[in-house]
Amino acid sequence: MRIRRAPRYPIFLILGGGLGAIVTFVLTALFPVDPAVGFGALFGYFALYGVPAGVLVGAIVAIVLDRVSSRRARSVVVEHTAVDPLPAPDEPAADEPHPDRAP
Secondary structure, X not given: OEEOOOOOHHHHHHHHHHHHHHHHHXXXXXXXXXXXXXXXXXXXXHHHHHHHHXXXXXXXXXXXXXXXXXXXXXXXXXXXXXXXXXXXXXXXXXXXXOOOOOO
């Protein structure tokens, strides 16, 4: 069996989308806004491109890290054991009164 650390893809996708939204916000704020459109509408329009681009970058980073972690994987020997606990014959059942205690 091979053991390795693998990245959690949803975390990278969410962080990439958030980073894409932040970059979109900063880039939208750096340029003059058309008064007929407004900042919110302009940011929303560009976020339609910035957020998916950020998700794509996050996915690419996760895939690269996954490839790197697969190279660092190590092999271990695994032994499968099954344990079937049996109740001791001198133990009373849970619903039976204890023999040393009076009812």
